[in-house]
Amino acid sequence: MATPVLDKVEADSAASPYITATFRIRRFNPEVSDAAVWEDFTVEIDPKERVLDALHKIKWELDGTLTFRRSCAHGICGSDAMRINGRNRLACKTLIKDLSPEKPITVEPIKGLTVLKDLIVDMEPFFQAYRDVMPFLVTEGNEPTRERLQSAEDRERFDDTTKCILCAACTSSCPVFWNDGQYFGPAAIVNAHRFIFDSRDEAGEQRLEILNDKDGVWRCRTTFNCTDACPRGIEVTKAIAEVKKALITRRY
Numbered sequence: 205m206a207t208p209v210l211d212k213v214e215a216d217s218a219a220s221p222y223i224t225a226t227f228r229i230r231r232f233n234p235e236v237s238d239a240a241v242w243e244d245f246t247v248e249i250d251p252k253e254r255v256l257d258a259l260h261k262i263k264w265e266l267d268g269t270l271t272f273r274r275s276c277a278h279g280i281c282g283s284d285a286m287r288i289n290g291r292n293r294l295a296c297k298t299l300i301k302d303l304s305p306e307k308p309i310t311v312e313p314i315k316g317l318t319v320l321k322d323l324i325v326d327m328e329p330f331f332q333a334y335r336d337v338m339p340f341l342v343t344e345g346n347e348p349t350r351e352r353l354q355s356a357e358d359r360e361r362f363d364d365t366t367k368c369i370l371c372a373a374c375t376s377s378c379p380v381f382w383n384d385g386q387y388f389g390p391a392a393i394v395n396a397h398r399f400i401f402d403s404r405d406e407a408g409e410q411r412l413e414i415l416n417d418k419d420g421v422w423r424c425r426t427t428f429n430c431t432d433a434c435p436r437g438i439e440v441t442k443a444i445a446e447v448k449k450a451l452i453t454r455r456y
């Protein structure tokens with residue numbers, strides 16, 4: 205017997221995946237006020253969607269002035285790190301269902317960097333620290349006539365730190381960085397590590413001296429916030445410890 209149309213509609217609506225979720229977003233617009241305020245937005249959304257999808261929905265359907273960065277939407281470009289329910293995460297990799305959506309979900313900018321508008325911070329100090337550690341291969345002498353070979357074991361030594369996407373989730377979760385912002389920060393050290401332990405590179409000593417500075421690796425207090433925050437699962441604290449050890453032993 206055919207299902208009555210009305211029953212089918214009711215069954216469909218009972219199976220609706222949508223929930224009503226509230227996003228409590230930290231808003232700041234220097235053209236309007238010097239103070240940041242929390243603003244609530246309520247959306248109907250599938251909890252299997254990501255926080256980035258909710259932010260798009262809010263921006264496209266409720267308030268076009270909401271400002272945030274994102275590009276790839278797939279955990280690759282590193283542009284949408286934000287503090288979600290008090291923890292640094294990528295909005296594009298955070299599912300709403302994992303955030304206890306029956307309560308308001310808080311979204312605010314990452315800490316320790318100047319907020320420019322809403323969820324956008326000034327990343328320049330972060331990228332300056334990155335540039336300062338010379339994040340590129342340095343070699344001397346004549347250009348080789350063939351590729352620079354490396355054993356699998358040598359490649360393995362810096363494999364973890366090649367995964368960094370420069371999202372700043374680690375650096376902006378570090379209490380030492382919050383303190384005065386002068387500390388190079390975990391991300392810069394991770395990217396120095398990537399080249400210091402590369403057998404083809406010849407500027408390890410230089411990079412170690414840069415990080416021997418009063419604002420270098422010795423500022424790290426091993427709180428592990430950085431490792432917990434990294435969306436790429438990089439063992440950030442371990443990489444910092446390896447750089448410290450290389451500074452003491454001068455072996456790397």
Ligand code: SF4
Nearest residue numbers: 368369371372374434
């Ligand atoms: S180490 Fe991890 S948390 Fe830090 S910038 Fe790189 S990807 Fe982001």
Ligand code: FES
Nearest residue numbers: 277279281282296
């Ligand atoms: S938008 Fe690119 S990492 Fe999230």
